[in-house]
Amino acid sequence: MKVLIVDDEPLIRRSLVRAFANYGHVVFEADDGVKGLEIWQAEAPDIILLDILMPGLTGPQVLDQIENRGNAKIILMSAYAGEYNLKKANELGADMFIPKPFTDIFAVVQIAENLMVVN
Amino acid sequence: MTKKIARERNLSHFVKDMSGVASVYQLMSLLKNEIKAFKTVENPLLAYAQSQNELHLLFYQGSKIIKKDVPGVWPQQAKIRLNNIQDSQFLANVFGRPFGKLLTIPLQLKRKSSNDQLLVSAILFFEHALVGDRLVEFTEFIGDRLQSISIVLDRLLLENDLNEAALLWEQTFDGLQDPIVIFDSEAQILRANKSFTENLQNVKSKDLFEKTLKVNNKIYEIRSYPIITGENQSPSNIINHYIDVTLAQRLKKQMIQNEKMAALGNMAGNIAHELNNPLTGIRSLAQVLIRKASPGTDIFADLHEVEMAAERCQVIIKNLLEFSSDKLENQKVLISINDIVQRTLPLLKTLIFQFELQLKLTEKNCFVLVEPHLMQQVVFNIIKNAAQAMGNSGVLTVKTEVYKKGGANEVQLIISDTGGGIDPSIRDQIFDFFFTTKSTGEGTGLGLSMSKNIVEKFAGNIIVNSELNIGSEFIITLPQAKAAVG
Numbered sequence: 001m002k003v004l005i006v007d008d009e010p011l012i013r014r015s016l017v018r019a020f021a022n023y024g025h026v027v028f029e030a031d032d033g034v035k036g037l038e039i040w041q042a043e044a045p046d047i048i049l050l051d052i053l054m055p056g057l058t059g060p061q062v063l064d065q066i067e068n069r070g071n072a073k074i075i076l077m078s079a080y081a082g083e084y085n086l087k088k089a090n091e092l093g094a095d096m097f098i099p100k101p102f103t104d105i106f107a108v109v110q111i112a113e114n115l116m117v118v119n
Numbered sequence: 120m121t122k123k124i125a126r127e128r129n130l131s132h133f134v135k136d137m138s139g140v141a142s143v144y145q146l147m148s149l150l151k152n153e154i155k156a157f158k159t160v161e162n163p164l165l166a167y168a169q170s171q172n173e174l175h176l177l178f179y180q181g182s183k184i185i186k187k188d189v190p191g192v193w194p195q196q197a198k199i200r201l202n203n204i205q206d207s208q209f210l211a212n213v214f215g216r217p218f219g220k221l222l223t224i225p226l227q228l229k230r231k232s233s234n235d236q237l238l239v240s241a242i243l244f245f246e247h248a249l250v251g252d253r254l255v256e257f258t259e260f261i262g263d264r265l266q267s268i269s270i271v272l273d274r275l276l277l278e279n280d281l282n283e284a285a286l287l288w289e290q291t292f293d294g295l296q297d298p299i300v301i302f303d304s305e306a307q308i309l310r311a312n313k314s315f316t317e318n319l320q321n322v323k324s325k326d327l328f329e330k331t332l333k334v335n336n337k338i339y340e341i342r343s344y345p346i347i348t349g350e351n352q353s354p355s356n357i358i359n360h361y362i363d364v365t366l367a368q369r370l371k372k373q374m375i376q377n378e379k380m381a382a383l384g385n386m387a388g389n390i391a392h393e394l395n396n397p398l399t400g401i402r403s404l405a406q407v408l409i410r411k412a413s414p415g416t417d418i419f420a421d422l423h424e425v426e427m428a429a430e431r432c433q434v435i436i437k438n439l440l441e442f443s444s445d446k447l448e449n450q451k452v453l454i455s456i457n458d459i460v461q462r463t464l465p466l467l468k469t470l471i472f473q474f475e476l477q478l479k480l481t482e483k484n485c486f487v488l489v490e491p492h493l494m495q496q497v498v499f500n501i502i503k504n505a506a507q508a509m510g511n512s513g514v515l516t517v518k519t520e521v522y523k524k525g526g527a528n529e530v531q532l533i534i535s536d537t538g539g540g541i542d543p544s545i546r547d548q549i550f551d552f553f554f555t556t557k558s559t560g561e562g563t564g565l566g567l568s569m570s571k572n573i574v575e576k577f578a579g580n581i582i583v584n585s586e587l588n589i590g591s592e593f594i595i596t597l598p599q600a601k602a603a604v605g
Contacts, residue, residue: 009396009397009400010400011396011397011399011400011401011403011404012396012399012400012403014400014404015399015400015403015404015406015407016403018403018404018407019403019406019407022407022410022411079392079395079396100395100396100399101395101396101398101399101402101433101436102399102402102403103402103430103433104406105402105403105404105406105407106406106410
């Protein structure tokens with residue numbers, strides 16, 4: 001599947017890219033929301049992992065501007081698990097919420113794959 | 120002529136005797152003796168003013184002198200009178216019997232009572248059956264002695280006032296909680312109050328003039344007040360006030376400590392957030408790389424180490440974040456301390472299975488208002504420490520109890536072990552941030568400091584008693600919360 005990772009933290013992006021690529025997925029990455037939206041339009045990924053707190057456009061703002069979403073899944077990620085949770089993510093239009101920091105990067109891949117299977 | 124001389128002699132005897140009188144009772148008995156020659160005169164009655172509406176009455180009951188405080192209107196005429204109806208009625212009211220013939224002799228005292236409007240401050244009453252010359256003789260006899268009686272009564276009442284004032288002063292002086300001393304100009308102690316005698320008696324005299332004084336774990340701030348009485352400007356006395364600032368200093372220290380903790384917590388929170396991302400990257404990338412490395416190789420083992428190290432950092436940061444977060448504080452719920460213990464023990468199974476566990480949970484109401492997870496963390500930390508202190512075997516006691524303190528109840532959780540105890544030299548430090556005796560990887564030095572902070576967040580406190588080679592006990596005290604009934 002095609003995976004888009006939008007996060008301003010290079011190490012998070014890098015590890016996610018590696019983990020997904022490890023499982024044979026095609027991975028795109030963007031370090032801010034605007035670039036993320038550009039890739040979304042150009043590549044139409046199956047799933048987006050979207051950080052909530054980013055300079056420029058925030059995750060929820062990016063989510064808001066996504067058009068023609070189709071069956072694409074969106075996972076919101078945040079280190080502020082106190083303020084965000086699955087319920088809140090669902091309200092914002094996302095399919096899943098993953099709190100940071102990750103304890104197991106492959107668990108993240110697993111969650112993303114499961115989301116696609118459910119469909 | 121001889122009669123006159125005898126009269127003068129008797130009078131001077133009386134005056135002399137009177138001058139030695141030390142109380143109104145003595146005055147009464149002297150007077151009684153003096154008038155013995157007048158057979159039909161009853162024992163004297165003496166009244167003196169307390170206020171316009173109250174007076175003291177001294178009279179004989181048998182051979183005993185009785186003092187009675189009498190409310191009522193005070194007979195105010197200033198002249199000597201005989202068989203005055205008002206006076207008779209006044210006494211009849213007091214004694215509940217009719218009075219016969221009555222000689223009333225007002226005494227003019229110099230002493231002003233608190234009420235200056237009184238015309239008469241004292242009166243002598245004599246009930247008698249005298250007639251004719253004998254009555255005149257008695258009136259003259261008393262008249263001769265009137266001045267002496269007045270002077271003595273004046274003196275006695277004044278002394279009484281002074282004694283009362285002195286007593287009041289002394290009680291006030293001793294009643295003051297701080298030590299106070301009055302020195303003379305040579306720095307010798309003239310007077311010291313009770314608190315001084317109790318607390319600073321054995322302090323070297325030169326230390327009594329320092330700025331501060333430390334005695335028996337108490338800290339005093341010294342204030343000196345010179346007293347200048349004479350014309351010349353040098354003080355005749357110095358009053359030293361030793362202000363007990365022990366509590367104030369302790370509170371100040373605690374306040375500074377609290378502020379430091381708050382600042383540290385804040386900073387720790389910020390740092391933790393900043394570290395989280397790179398740390399997650401390190402751990403995640405290590406996890407990715409481990410998958411690519413072949414098991415058994417050095418690279419595989421090294422990556423594993425990197426991942427473990429990153430995990431450890433994450434745990435520390437998680438603790439720090441929880442610790443510095445204010446949000447959890449607002450999630451206090453009513454829960455029994457027994458419940459907290461019961462919920463925590465299963466998490467410790469693998470740590471404490473080799474010890475003998477003595478669980479003594481109270482059956483009284485031991486509800487407290489806390490955030491359960493934080494409280495569990497405290498119990499977890501302390502039991503984990505206890506387990507680590509005991510090594511392979513020992514007795515772990517977890518006890519809950521409810522105590523009455525003041526008007527309120529306190530809930531106590533006591534966790535004790537039979538481990539090696541805490542060295543006295545570090546006992547003060549165990550609650551400090553990042554203080555640990557454990558080797559790297561076993562402890563972060565945050566457990567106890569966070570536990571203390573958590574307990575204090577819930578208005579409680581935590582203390583430790585420890586004896587080397589015998590064991591330690593941690594006592595957590597929390598205010599009891601009213602459990603909802605039903």
